Amino acid sequence: MAIGELADTRKVPTISSMVPWQAWLFPRGGTPDKGFPYTFHFFAGSDAVLNTFVSIFNALDTNKKVGTLFLDNPAGQGLMHPQMGLPALLGQTGYNEVAAGPFQITSNDFSNQVAQFRDAETDILSGFMYANHFVPFWNQVAQSGLSPKACAMAAAFLFPSSVNALGDRGDGLGTEVWWTPNFPFESSVTGQSAKQLAAAWEEDTGQQWTQPLGYGHAMWEVGLAALANAADPLDPDSLREGIATLTADTIVGPVDFANSPVKSTAITGLVAGQWRKSAGGKHPYELKIVDNELMPQVPVEEEVVPLSL
Numbered sequence: 350m351a352i353g354e355l356a357d358t359r360k361v362p363t364i365s366s367m368v369p370w371q372a373w374l375f376p377r378g379g380t381p382d383k384g385f386p387y388t389f390h391f392f393a394g395s396d397a398v399l400n401t402f403v404s405i406f407n408a409l410d411t412n413k414k415v416g417t418l419f420l421d422n423p424a425g426q427g428l429m430h431p432q433m434g435l436p437a438l439l440g441q442t443g444y445n446e447v448a449a450g451p452f453q454i455t456s457n458d459f460s461n462q463v464a465q466f467r468d469a470e471t472d473i474l475s476g477f478m479y480a481n482h483f484v485p486f487w488n489q490v491a492q493s494g495l496s497p498k499a500c501a502m503a504a505a506f507l508f509p510s511s512v513n514a515l516g517d518r519g520d521g522l523g524t525e526v527w528w529t530p531n532f533p534f535e536s537s538v539t540g541q542s543a544k545q546l547a548a549a550w551e552e553d554t555g556q557q558w559t560q561p562l563g564y565g566h567a568m569w570e571v572g573l574a575a576l577a578n579a580a581d582p583l584d585p586d587s588l589r590e591g592i593a594t595l596t597a598d599t600i601v602g603p604v605d606f607a608n609s610p611v612k613s614t615a616i617t618g619l620v621a622g623q624w625r626k627s628a629g630g631k632h633p634y635e636l637k638i639v640d641n642e643l644m645p646q647v648p649v650e651e652e653v654v655p656l657s658l
Contacts, residue, residue: 351375353388355378359367364571366564367527370614372424384613391571391604391615392564396524397428397643399435401621402501403442404640405523408475408528408653411498413444415473416466417460428503435475442562447471452482456537459486460493476631477503480511487515488635498655499523509557512624512634515581519624519634526622528563528601529636532647536600537570543600557632558643567599602644618644623653 354377356363365373365388372508373390373430374381406415419425428434429451439446447469463486466474474497478486501523506512512519530547530548538588542550546566547558576582579591590613593613596605606615627633637651 355587357386360387360585362575362592364568364575364592365390366568367561368391368392369398369424369427369612370407370616371395371427373498374611375427376423379613381611381614384611387589389534389606389615390401390611391529391567391617393525393617393619395424395434396438397619398503399428399438400643401525401619402435402475402503403438403444403638404621405501405623405653406444406499407442408640409498409525409655410589411472412470413473414447414469414471415439415444416449416462416469416471416497417476418449418452418462418476419477420482421453424452424504428477428624431631441580442617452478456482457485459489462486463489463493463495466490466497467493471495472498474500475502475507478505480505480508480514480624483511484514487518493519496516496656501532502524502652502655506624506658507561507636508559509624509636517626520626521654522624523639523653524622524624524636526636527560529622529638530558531638531650532563532600534598534600534602536566537598538573541600546600559637561599567601567604570599570602571595571597602646616648619648620644621653623651625651625654626657 411536417428436446457581506522506524514639530544532543536544550558574597575592575595578595579588581587594607594608604615609615622636624634625637627635638649639653641647641649
């Protein structure tokens with residue numbers, strides 16, 4: 350937020366990404382009809398994240414009881430908002446929430462929340478936490494005897510390292526999917542397909558591709574496209590206009606500032622995925638796309654399966 354305030358005050362056009370647009374816009378006092386003078390953002394919304402979760406839940410036979418807990422920070426507060434967040438969406442789609450409330454960032458003991466979920470016989474777990482929270486939480490779930498059929502936790506296992514840390518107990522975990530090598534888009538700068546970009550990353554680093562790789566590359570695409578779209582790329586006002594009127598095809602898909610319903614923001618797409626134990630592959634787990642309702646141009650790879658615990 351501090352960077353955005355400085356950029357707007359000093360008239361420096363700035364583009365950001367990799368945070369739900371609501372968490373970028375509202376904490377600074379922005380509104381969809383006005384946006385900001387010089388700061389711009391492209392990413393999916395928190396509403397899309399939550400809808401990918403429900404798409405996974407809908408594909409399974411459950412008792413529709415969802416245990417939720419959220420990290421107490423701006424993103425978590427938005428996701429747990431009673432009218433705009435996951436609680437409202439669960440109610441609208443026929444699910445019953447068992448709310449364990451917010452927790453502090455230093456927490457590593459979730460035994461009370463897990464006991465609440467176990468006593469309520471929840472089939473589904475969801476919410477928002479980081480990987481360092483999820484590992485002890487998941488261990489405590491196993492120790493409690495609770496056997497959920499589904500778990501989709503925002504931010505907790507976006508990265509393969511987070512799932513690998515769980516050993517055999519990560520199979521079937523659900524997540525929002527920003528980008529994978531199977532996205533049917535290519536770079537406007539290098540011409541690489543998503544699959545080629547991921548392969549180059551793995552060859553250069555020796556590590557498994559990650560979802561931010563696509564958006565990190567798209568940042569360059571959007572930035573260069575904005576410079577090309579500006580009448581005078583050295584003039585801040587001209588460059589600002591170049592961003593505000595920009596539409597670009599990138600490796601993460603279309604990025605459209607010009608026609609966005611939210612000023613200063615280009616809303617991109619998401620799909621739903623599950624981490625699956627790899628059968629003889631080069632990585633312990635592979636992220637598979639299981640629902641594409643919010644981004645139909647991205648192909649579904651596998652059907653939703655219940656957790657394997």
